[in-house]
Every structure is written in structure tokens, then in C-alpha cells.
Amino acid sequence: MAERVTLAGGGCLAEHTLDALSRGCLSASEQAAAALHLDVCDECRRLLAALARVVDSAEAGTCETPEIGERRVVAGPQPRLTAGSRVGRYTVLHVVGAGAMGTVYAAYDPELDRRVALKLVHHGLLSDATRETAAARLLREAQALARLSHPNVIAVFDAGRFEGQVFLAMEFVEGGTLRQWLAAERRSPAAIIECFVAAGRALAALHGAGLVHRDFKPENVLVSADGRVQVSDFGLARVTPTASAAIDRPFDPARPLPGGNEAVTRTGALLGTPAYMAPELWQGAPADARSDQFAFCVALYEALQGARPFTAAALAGEVEAAAGLVAAPDDRLPAGLRRPLAIGLARAPEDRHASMHALLAELERGLAGARRRRPLVIGAAAIVAVGLGAWGWQHARERDHDRRLAACTAAGARIDEVWGEAARAEVERSFLVTGKPFAATTFARTTPWLDRWAAAWRGAATTACRAHTVDAAWDADLRARAEDCLDEARAGFTALVDELRDADVVALTQATDAAAELAPVDACVEPAALRERPLLPHARRGEAQAIRRRLARARSLQAVGDYAAALPVAHEAVGAARASGWPALVAEAEFRAAGLHEKRGDYPAAEAGLLRALTAAESARARGLALAITTDLVYVVGYAAARHAEGRVWARSARTLLALLPGASPLEQAHLDSRLAAVVDVVGAYDEAASLHSRALAVREAALGPSHPDVVRSLVGLAAARQALGELDAAAGLYERALAVQERLFGAEHPDIALILHNLAGVRYGAGALDEAVPLYERALAIQERALGPDHPGVAETLHDLAVTHRARGASAESLRLQTRALALYERALGPEHPRVASSLNSMALLVDDPDEAQRLFVRALAISEKALGPGHREVGDVLYNLASLRREAGATAEAIELLRRSLAIYAAALGPQHPDVREIEAELARMEAP
Structure with a gap:
């Protein structure tokens, strides 16, 4: 106690x-x-x-702490955690300090391999009656703070619950408080003001996000060992009371984070440190940005003068504020700062500066004026000289403004070096040389995407330049980050144009998609996104650009479908990035290489690469890149590797990263939804898959328009989920919408059109409309043969499914003819040991009349599948099931039971014990085993 x-x-x-x-x-x-x-x-x-x-007389003796939520709550003794204690995934190292709102511990985050500051809000601050509502409020406010990304605001990484307490995981800062910094040595007024201006920028950012600190003081400002100033201890921070959204709904950790106006608090609480509290707070008025401004000015005055500007009695209203001014024995206040501080310390809130931005501008002007001020003697001749020079000065200023505007226009025009008339002509020639019937249409559909991207880059480059050199709205750091972002985007665009200048048939088929999916440049002019972007050392910028050029080429090769050529380029970039020692580049390179391994079907290598990339991204504090990597882990682990539960865990992690990422795009949530949908679809959670695809579709249509390739992907994914749910009419409608968009995008002869026709035929097959399915398959087959050639493995896919449809129609001879052709194509294009060969063998075995030949085909299919896919793969289960049926018909019941048990084990592991297919096989096995 x-x-x-x-x-x-x-x-x-x-x-x-x-x-x-x-x-x-x-x-x-x-x-x-x-x-x-x-x-x-x-x-x-x-x-x-x-x-x-x-203190209200009714409250005296109640031993209650300041309000949390809608009422005051009883505080109680707090358990102290010791070294080794666990709070979620965090391991406590030692106590850092304790305050009125909670205790701060140094802790270790094993996921991100770093030390964090872990703050636990006192359990007693959450009453039994309102604990859930109050905790939800605190979590939302903590997450609103986490949205705020600013170099002078301590980073909030995570928020959650631990044994009823709310905790925050924050950046661990090596250093001391501003109070300790001031006491360490005698500081010059300029150094003090520079430090406070940095802290003031943090308050301005906080206010801009709709938040109020409510307890600004030197103890709540940290100065790191390298001099970085960060405002911390937001234990009393509250969302501004102008907000109106409801706060009593249950907290959903997976819900996107609220903005700054989505939570409110009852006003009138006496919170804050009394010595720094504005007069109105003593009377129960709500805290706002102006009361933060008052506290800031008290602290700055105290730092400069060595004493606070008012006595406590004056602050509380016992005497007039002016009468409570403390006389400083050693006046260190620069003359230019007296007026700005006097305004900030005004007793009436409305008499203070309009904002922290306005106060900071006055402080900086005042300090600059004090530096320039010299004894001045002005004679008549000097006055005449000033008058005569004014006209020339004004014209010089206008000329300088025009010169800056012209320079910014030239900065945007650099994109013409990449995409001009010459480049356009070379790409058109490259497409037409392929001789494909859809080449001219593909050029016509691709160039508008390239034109739009180039125009967007031009606008972004001009905007970034003007923000810094013309409008003076950006500092040099933000401009440098923007230039780095624009250079990286331009390198990616250049690499794609270079690939399209020498396009083969595969590149031709992927060209429109590749152009549509170029990384957008919006983030290059978004300050919040730029502040998140790791900035590489300027002195070695050339080395970094060389690595990024390799990555851009790897990405472009991937975009046009040349994975074999892209992978060694990506691996070269990985090696160069690791040699550079820059974690941000390592993360980018590992991420690109992992994506190529995924495209080539090497999922273990993809997963290992993504994990390495994530480690590097976290080391670089590149939260946007970490989100993209984690989202891909959802798919690679949860879908490709069939570890569905782990995939869901990665999805929760991605949601958390998304929630904490300032300026996150809704498209990033849509991408996550799409990736997770693949995971839940494979385990038979088709309702959830449909919901995820629907949400992604709505976001993509709103953000990208109805004719974007990503919209088509969402339509196809949603159609497949509806198809699996048996909603065949809905599925057909979605496929038809996707088909219409694809035809507008690519023309009627593009091979991607064939893919949707193929899927639509599958819906007709599932509905039993076999005669409708056949012409759809045949149209898809004709497009593929014209676009890809008769020997392409994609043609074999359609041959295979058309053969299955004919078998269902009873046309066994035609089915066997098509399947035989499909098998020959698979073996010639992919080799005799490929899984597609096994799939074709499995289908052929169902067509032949000779049981011995059927068994031979099944056995060969089983051997190929087990070798290529592993003994636990779904396709192995399919072959085992068919072979079991064949052996049962031959009277080999014991052998059939053993085969069916193996099939059941694979299905149960892949789909879960409650999946309908698993339950059906269990019932069949029970019938076979019955006496």
C-alpha cells in the first residue's frame, strides 16, 4: 500500500x-x-x-479513482508481474515504472523479436458493472492511438486483454524523460524550444486524429539517446467529445480500427497533473486541444524560466491568474516568445491559439526573430532604399515561384522517358509479331492501363515536388521518402514496359493483367504511408536503386508469367540485399522470391521465404510490407500447405497489422479476405467463403471500378463458393457477370475468357444440364486451341472436363477419345510423372470396360500422385476411393475396406471430420464393415 x-x-x-x-x-x-x-x-x-x-462532497471518502467509461470505479491493489511472466505472447523482463493509470514493464515480443514497453491499465479501473464496456472503450482508444503514425509519437504496436486488464504494447525507447533531459545540463533556449516544438508536433498530430492527450508534462515526453523526441503515456488520452458514434457495442478484435471520431467519453472528469491543468479543467469543463495547448505552454515556460508561470492557487481560480505569475529570478525567455506563450496561457480557452500548429508557427517565428534581432539605425536614405527595392523583391519572388513550379512540372514529365510514342510503338510491334488473333485487341486493352498509370505517376511526382518546394507543406524528410517511393514505382513500370517490348505468347496473354496490377502510386503522396516507409541511407542510394531494379525486373517477369526467368533474378536481389545489410531491402527481396516459389508450386520454399521476409520487415519496422507478407502466409500456409488452422492464425495476425497500419487501404482488407476465402473454402466452410468473397468484391468494385481484373477474381471466387453451396443459379449469374467484364477487358478471343467459360460449363454440369455444358466447354476449347495452340497443357484441362461430361451423358466412346488426347498432352507437356497425368489416368480408368486395365490405370495414377503430391494429398484420396470401389466390385472386400480407410483418413485430415464428403465415406465404410 x-x-x-x-x-x-x-x-x-x-x-x-x-x-x-x-x-x-x-x-x-x-x-x-x-x-x-x-x-x-x-x-x-x-x-x-x-x-x-x-472534489464533490458526495465523492469524499469513496476512495474512487478518476472515471473510466460512464462512472467512477473503485481501485484496488494490483498484482505485480515478475520477470518471466507472460502477457499474451509477451514475456515480462522488468518493471520500468508505475503511474496513476497503470504499470509499465519492459517485455520481449518473440514473434517480432524485439523489446517492447508493455503497459497494463490497472484492473481496478474496470468495475464489475461496466468492465466490458470500459475495456472495449479503452481498447478502441488504444487502437485509435495505434492508427496515429508520427515520428514524435511513441509507436503503439498492439492492444489486448490480460486477466481483465487492458494492455498496450508500445515502442521501447532507450533514454529518459524530457524532465531528465532538462536537468542533465544547462540547455540553451534554442535547444529547449527545438525539443518542445518536436513534442508539439506530436500533440498537433494527436489533435488532427481527433484525440486529446489530457496529461501533457515533461514526464510524458521521452528523449532517446540519439535525441529523438517522442510524446508518450497516453493513459489519460481520450477521443474528443465532439464524436457521436456509439461505444457500447461489444469489442471485436477483428473489426477494422475506428477512426478518431468513433468513441466518446463523458466530459468533466478531473484528469491530468494539477500543476499543468488549464483553468477550465478545474471547473469541470471538458478537456480538448486547447487545454493540451495550455499544458504545453506551462511546461515550456517552466523549462525556460525554471519556474511555472502560475501558482496552483491561481490555476484553481482562488486568485486572478495574472496575480499568480511567478517571477523568474533569471529571465531566460526570448523576447519573441513572450507573446506566443502569453496567448497559449490565456485563462479563457477561446483566447488561446487556434491550434497547436498555429502556436508552433508563432514559436518558430519568434525564435527566428530573436536570433535576427540586432540594434537598428534607420535613416532617410535607408527608408528610400527599402522603398525602391520592394518592387524588385516582389518580382524576384514571383520569378522564383514560377521557377519552382516549372521544376515540379519537369519532375512529373520524367515518366515520358519510359512511356512515350516510341515505347508505345515498340510494344505494339512486339504484340503483333506473336501472330496471335487476340494480339491487336490485347494491345488496345493494355495501353489504357499503362497510360493511366503513367498519368498517375506524373501527378504524384508533381504533387510531391510542390508540397515541398512550392507550398512548404512537407519537410525534407517527407520529400525524400516520396522521391524514394516514386523512384521505386517508376522502376517497376520501366521493367514491365521493357518486358512488353519483347513479349512472347505467355507475356501477351498476361499483359493486360500485368498492366492493371501495377503497384499504385497513391501511397507516394500520402504522408501517413510515407512515414511508415523505411528510408534507406541517402549516401548509398545508388546501391539500393540497383537492387530495386533487379526486384522490379523479377516482378515484371512474374507479371507476364515467366516464372523460370524471374526466380534467379529475385535470388540475385536477395543476395545483394543481404550483403547491403538493410532489412527493408532484404524483406522486399525475400518477399518477391517467395511469391515466385508460390507461383511455381514450391510451397515449402515459399513459406520459408515469407517467414524470412517477415522477420526482416519487422526489423525494418516496415508495417505495410509486413501486412502484405502476412497476408500471403494466410494463403501459402492455410491453403497451399493445407494447414488450415494455422492459416486462420495468420489471418488474425494480418487483421491486427491492418488495424494498426496508418492510412491502410480497404483494398488491403479485400486482398486478405480473398486469401482467407481460399482457406475456408477448402475445408467446406462455403458460407464463410462466400461472405469473404462478397466483402472483397464490394470493396474492389468501389475502389477499382467494375472492369478491373481483381473484380473478376472476386466474382469468380464468389461464384465458386455459391456453386459449392448448391446455389447454381446464383453461381451461373456471377460467372456470366465475370465473363462480360473479361470480354470488355480482353476481347472475346483471350484465353482468360476460356477459363470462365470452363467454370460456367462446370455449373451447368453440376445442375445436370449436360447438353448446355458441352457447348460451353467446346467454345472454351476452341479459344484455347487458337490462342495457346493445340498442344498447350491448358487445352488438356478443358479436354479432361469435357470428357467427364460426355461420360456422364453416356457417350463413353467420345469421352475416352477426349481423355486419351488429354493424357497425351499432359505427358508430352508436363512429363509422365506430373499430377495432371495422374488425374487423367484416374478419369480414364473410370471409362474402360476391362477391370484389369482399370486397375492398372488406378495403380499408376496412385503411384504418381503419392510421389508428386505426398501420401496425404486430396487427389491421392480420390484415387484410393475409386480403387476401393473397383476392388469391392471384384469381391475383394477386405482390400477395398483398407483402401477406403486410407482414403477416409486423407479426406478427414484435409477437410475436417464434419465435412459432408467425410461423413459420406464414413457411412459407406460402416456399411462395408457391417457383418
Whole structure:
């Protein structure tokens, strides 16, 4: 209990101790400890008297802490965690400090391999009656803070619950508080003001996000060992009371984070450190940006003068504020700062500066004026000279403005070097040389995407230049980040144009998709996204650009479908990035290489690469890249590797990253939904898959328009989910919508059209409309043969399914003819040991009349599948099931039962024990085993 009597900065009693003392809530020993300090501290005695004046008599003796939620709640003793204790995934290392709202521990995050500051809000602040609502409020407010990305605001990584307590995981800063920095040595006024201006920018960013700090003081500002200033301890921060959204709905950790206006708090709470509290707060008025401004000015005045500007009695209203001014024995206040501080310290909130931005601008101007100020003698001749020079100065200023505008226009025009008339002509010639019937249409459909991207880059480059050199809205750091982002985007565009200048048939078929899916440049002019972007050392920028050019080429080769050529380029980039020692580049390179392994079907290599990329991204604090990597892990682990539960865990991790990413795009959520849909679809959760695809479709249509390839993917994914649910009419309608979009995008002869026709034929087959399915398959087959050639493995896919349809129609001879051709194509294009060969053998075995020949085909299919896919793959289960049926018909019941058991084990592992197919096989096995 004695630990509640703690000292604030400067050796005075902490605010919670004074508050408890004013209510009569300290124990006898605590009161005695406080009394010893009060005997020698006039300031604390005045603060205590002022607190006593504003405490409601009904509250005295209730021993309640300041409000959380809608009412005051009872505080209680807090368990202290020890080294090795676990809070979620975090391992506690040691206590850093404790305050009125909670305790801060140094902790280790094993997932991200870094030390964090872990703050646990006191359990007693969440009453039994309102604990869930209050905790949800605190979590939403913590997440709103996590949305805020600013170099002068301590980063919030995570928020959650631990044994009823809310916790925050924050950046761990090596250094001390601003109070300690001020006390370490005598600082110049310029150094002090520079430090406070950095902290003021954090408050301005906080206010811009709709938040109020409510407890700004030197103890809540950290100065790192390298001099970085960061505002921290948002334990009392609240969303501004102008918000109106409801806050009583249950907290959903998977829900996208609220913006700054989505939570409210009851106003009138007496929160904050009394010495820095604005006068209106003593009267119960709501805290807002202007009360933060007042606290900031008190702290700055104190730092410069060595004393606060008012006594506690003046702040509490016992005397007029002016009468409470403290006379500084050593006046260190620069003359140019007196007026800005006086305005910020105005008793009436409406008399203060309009915003923190306005205050900071006044402070910087005042300090600059003080530096320039010199004794001045002006004679008549000088006045005449100024008058004569004014006209010339104005024209010089206009000329400089025009020169800056022209330079920014030229910065945007750099894209013409990549995509101009010459490049356009070379790409058209390259397409037409392929001789494919859809080449001219593909050129006509592809170039608008390239034109739009080039125009977007031009606009972004011009905007970034103007923001810094013309409007002075961006600092040099933000401009450097924008230039790096634009250079990377331009390199990717250049690499794609280069690939299209020398396109083969595969590149031709992928060209429109590749152009449509170029990385957007919007993020290059979004300050929040740019602040998240790791900035590589300027001195070695050429080395970084060379690595990124390799990555751009690998991405373009991947985009046009040349995975074999792309992979060695990506691996070269990985090696160069690792040699550079820059984690951000390592993450980018590993991510690209992993994506290529995924495309080539090497899923173990893809997973290993993604994990390496994630480690590097976290080391670089590249949260946007970490989100993209984690989203791909959802698919690679959950779908490709068939570890569905792990895939869902990665999806939750991705949602958390998305929620904490400032300026996150809805398209990133859509991409995550699409990836997760593949995972839940494979385990038979078709309702969930349909919901995810529907959500992704709505976002993509709104953000990209109805004619984007990603919209088509969502339509096809949703159609497949509806098809699996037996909603065949809905599935057919979605496929038809996708087909219409594809025809607008690519023309009627593009091979992608054949893929949707193929899927639509599958719906007709499932509905039993076999005669409708056949012409759809045949149209798809004709397009593929014209576009890809009669020997392409994609043709074999359609031959295979058309053969299955003919078998269902009873046309066994035609089915066998088509399947024989499909098998020959597979073996010639893919080799005799490919899984597609096994699939074709499995289908052929169902067509032949000779049981011995059927068994031979099944056995060969089984051997290929087990070797190529592993003994637990779904396709192995399919062959085992068919072979079991054949052996049962031959009277080999014991052998059939063993084969069916093996098939059942594979299905259960892949789909889960409750999947309809699993239950059906279990029933069949039970019938076979019955006496």
C-alpha cells in the first residue's frame, strides 16, 4: 500500500496520491508519508487545497479513482508481474515504472523479436458493472492511438486483454524523460524550444486524429539517446467529445480500427497533473486541444524560466491568474516568445491559439526573430532604399515561384522517358509479331492501363515536388521518402514496359493483367504511408536503386508469367540485399522470391521465404510490407500447405497489422479476405467463403471500378463458393457477370475468357444440364486451341472436363477419345510423372470396360500422385476411393475396406471430420464393415 505515495517529476507528490489524499483514501502509513512531504512543500499544499475544493462532497471518502467509461470505479491493489511472466505472447523482463493509470514493464515480443514497453491499465479501473464496456472503450482508444503514425509519437504496436486488464504494447525507447533531459545540463533556449516544438508536433498530430492527450508534462515526453523526441503515456488520452458514434457495442478484435471520431467519453472528469491543468479543467469543463495547448505552454515556460508561470492557487481560480505569475529570478525567455506563450496561457480557452500548429508557427517565428534581432539605425536614405527595392523583391519572388513550379512540372514529365510514342510503338510491334488473333485487341486493352498509370505517376511526382518546394507543406524528410517511393514505382513500370517490348505468347496473354496490377502510386503522396516507409541511407542510394531494379525486373517477369526467368533474378536481389545489410531491402527481396516459389508450386520454399521476409520487415519496422507478407502466409500456409488452422492464425495476425497500419487501404482488407476465402473454402466452410468473397468484391468494385481484373477474381471466387453451396443459379449469374467484364477487358478471343467459360460449363454440369455444358466447354476449347495452340497443357484441362461430361451423358466412346488426347498432352507437356497425368489416368480408368486395365490405370495414377503430391494429398484420396470401389466390385472386400480407410483418413485430415464428403465415406465404410 505504501507504494501509492509516489513522487511526480521534480520531487512532488504524484497526482493520484494527492487525489487519494484529498478524498481521505490513504491508509495511516500513507498519510504519514504524505504529511512528511507536505510539511516542506508549499506547492503540494496549495495543490492539495485546490483539489479539495473541486472534489464533490458526495465523492469524499469513496476512495474512487478518476472515471473510466460512464462512472467512477473503485481501485484496488494490483498484482505485480515478475520477470518471466507472460502477457499474451509477451514475456515480462522488468518493471520500468508505475503511474496513476497503470504499470509499465519492459517485455520481449518473440514473434517480432524485439523489446517492447508493455503497459497494463490497472484492473481496478474496470468495475464489475461496466468492465466490458470500459475495456472495449479503452481498447478502441488504444487502437485509435495505434492508427496515429508520427515520428514524435511513441509507436503503439498492439492492444489486448490480460486477466481483465487492458494492455498496450508500445515502442521501447532507450533514454529518459524530457524532465531528465532538462536537468542533465544547462540547455540553451534554442535547444529547449527545438525539443518542445518536436513534442508539439506530436500533440498537433494527436489533435488532427481527433484525440486529446489530457496529461501533457515533461514526464510524458521521452528523449532517446540519439535525441529523438517522442510524446508518450497516453493513459489519460481520450477521443474528443465532439464524436457521436456509439461505444457500447461489444469489442471485436477483428473489426477494422475506428477512426478518431468513433468513441466518446463523458466530459468533466478531473484528469491530468494539477500543476499543468488549464483553468477550465478545474471547473469541470471538458478537456480538448486547447487545454493540451495550455499544458504545453506551462511546461515550456517552466523549462525556460525554471519556474511555472502560475501558482496552483491561481490555476484553481482562488486568485486572478495574472496575480499568480511567478517571477523568474533569471529571465531566460526570448523576447519573441513572450507573446506566443502569453496567448497559449490565456485563462479563457477561446483566447488561446487556434491550434497547436498555429502556436508552433508563432514559436518558430519568434525564435527566428530573436536570433535576427540586432540594434537598428534607420535613416532617410535607408527608408528610400527599402522603398525602391520592394518592387524588385516582389518580382524576384514571383520569378522564383514560377521557377519552382516549372521544376515540379519537369519532375512529373520524367515518366515520358519510359512511356512515350516510341515505347508505345515498340510494344505494339512486339504484340503483333506473336501472330496471335487476340494480339491487336490485347494491345488496345493494355495501353489504357499503362497510360493511366503513367498519368498517375506524373501527378504524384508533381504533387510531391510542390508540397515541398512550392507550398512548404512537407519537410525534407517527407520529400525524400516520396522521391524514394516514386523512384521505386517508376522502376517497376520501366521493367514491365521493357518486358512488353519483347513479349512472347505467355507475356501477351498476361499483359493486360500485368498492366492493371501495377503497384499504385497513391501511397507516394500520402504522408501517413510515407512515414511508415523505411528510408534507406541517402549516401548509398545508388546501391539500393540497383537492387530495386533487379526486384522490379523479377516482378515484371512474374507479371507476364515467366516464372523460370524471374526466380534467379529475385535470388540475385536477395543476395545483394543481404550483403547491403538493410532489412527493408532484404524483406522486399525475400518477399518477391517467395511469391515466385508460390507461383511455381514450391510451397515449402515459399513459406520459408515469407517467414524470412517477415522477420526482416519487422526489423525494418516496415508495417505495410509486413501486412502484405502476412497476408500471403494466410494463403501459402492455410491453403497451399493445407494447414488450415494455422492459416486462420495468420489471418488474425494480418487483421491486427491492418488495424494498426496508418492510412491502410480497404483494398488491403479485400486482398486478405480473398486469401482467407481460399482457406475456408477448402475445408467446406462455403458460407464463410462466400461472405469473404462478397466483402472483397464490394470493396474492389468501389475502389477499382467494375472492369478491373481483381473484380473478376472476386466474382469468380464468389461464384465458386455459391456453386459449392448448391446455389447454381446464383453461381451461373456471377460467372456470366465475370465473363462480360473479361470480354470488355480482353476481347472475346483471350484465353482468360476460356477459363470462365470452363467454370460456367462446370455449373451447368453440376445442375445436370449436360447438353448446355458441352457447348460451353467446346467454345472454351476452341479459344484455347487458337490462342495457346493445340498442344498447350491448358487445352488438356478443358479436354479432361469435357470428357467427364460426355461420360456422364453416356457417350463413353467420345469421352475416352477426349481423355486419351488429354493424357497425351499432359505427358508430352508436363512429363509422365506430373499430377495432371495422374488425374487423367484416374478419369480414364473410370471409362474402360476391362477391370484389369482399370486397375492398372488406378495403380499408376496412385503411384504418381503419392510421389508428386505426398501420401496425404486430396487427389491421392480420390484415387484410393475409386480403387476401393473397383476392388469391392471384384469381391475383394477386405482390400477395398483398407483402401477406403486410407482414403477416409486423407479426406478427414484435409477437410475436417464434419465435412459432408467425410461423413459420406464414413457411412459407406460402416456399411462395408457391417457383418
